[in-house]
Amino acid sequence: MEYPGNLFVVAAPSGAGKSSLVKSLLELDSHLVVSISHTTRPPRGQEHDGREYWFVSEPEFRAMTERGDFFEWAEVHGNLYGTSRAAIESRMAAGEDVILEIDWQGALQIKQLFPHAVLIFILPPSFEELLQRLHRRGEDGADVIETRMANARLEVAQARHFDFVIINALFETALFDLKAIVHAQRLKYAAQRRSRRAVFDALNLS
Ligand SMILES: Nc1nc2c(ncn2[C@@H]2O[C@H](COP(=O)(O)OP(=O)(O)O)[C@@H](O)[C@H]2O)c(=O)[nH]1
Numbered sequence: 001m002e003y004p005g006n007l008f009v010v011a012a013p014s015g016a017g018k019s020s021l022v023k024s025l026l027e028l029d030s031h032l033v034v035s036i037s038h039t040t041r042p043p044r045g046q047e048h049d050g051r052e053y054w055f056v057s058e059p060e061f062r063a064m065t066e067r068g069d070f071f072e073w074a075e076v077h078g079n080l081y082g083t084s085r086a087a088i089e090s091r092m093a094a095g096e097d098v099i100l101e102i103d104w105q106g107a108l109q110i111k112q113l114f115p116h117a118v119l120i121f122i123l124p125p126s127f128e129e130l131l132q133r134l135h136r137r138g139e140d141g142a143d144v145i146e147t148r149m150a151n152a153r154l155e156v157a158q159a160r161h162f163d164f165v166i167i168n169a170l171f172e173t174a175l176f177d178l179k180a181i182v183h184a185q186r187l188k189y190a191a192q193r194r195s196r197r198a199v200f201d202a203l204n205l206s
């Protein structure tokens with residue numbers, strides 16, 4: 001599928017810092033909109049329906065998959081997550097740049113559908129630091145943290161399928177890297193469109 005905007009996909013093991021990085025990027029970049037996913041995971045303390053996620057029951061989620069409402073969906077850490085068409089289709093059609101914060105399985109599905117999507121994988125500096133961050137965030141119980149740490153070892157092996165890898169050691173450095181990728185992609189895409197125009201102009205086509 002082709003559309004006139006850029007599509008960025010950010011994935012990372014739980015606790016690597018992707019939500020914090022994407023939130024800071026959005027504050028700096030008014031041309032970027034984030035997709036709100038649907039999930040069957042229960043909301044955390046400060047989360048609101050329609051802000052971090054659309055929180056739905058498993059039957060509701062399954063009904064959506066059967067209706068074909070999702071561009072992609074996956075089971076992650078025992079819960080279901082998906083990017084609904086409704087969340088991004090109109091924005092994509094309007095040519096806006098969209099960012100998805102989803103897991104690696106979803107990222108690879110999106111790349112199949114939208115080959116020009118830019119896949120970015122965020123790594124923590126170490127597994128020890130990842131564990132510290134999950135504890136410091138203080139949102140998940142010991143069993144949930146254990147599952148996420150076990151899955152993290154499988155997830156980092158998927159980084160090789162991504163276009164870019166960012167190591168989130170120092171937050172400001174990682175944010176700078178993320179901004180640079182977004183900026184570079186915008187320039188590249190604009191240049192490609194301009195050259196197509198230039199070819200059409202040269203051939204006197206419209
Ligand atoms: N495939 C897919 N994964 C998603 C989607 N939304 C969130 N995720 C991923 O699900 C995983 C768990 O997210 P979450 O429960 O918010 O935990 P966190 O990563 O620890 O903040 C993360 O890897 C998210 O990127 C989605 O729409 N599709």
Ligand SMILES: Nc1ncnc2c1ncn2[C@@H]1O[C@H](COP(=O)(O)OP(=O)(O)O)[C@@H](O)[C@H]1O
Pocket residue numbers: 012013014015016017018019020021133134136137168169170171172
């Ligand atoms: N570079 C960093 N250095 C130290 N702590 C960080 C860094 N980036 C994020 N954090 C913290 O780590 C925790 C997990 O970050 P979060 O953005 O929720 O991760 P994710 O969305 O990948 O699960 C949060 O408490 C966040 O403030």
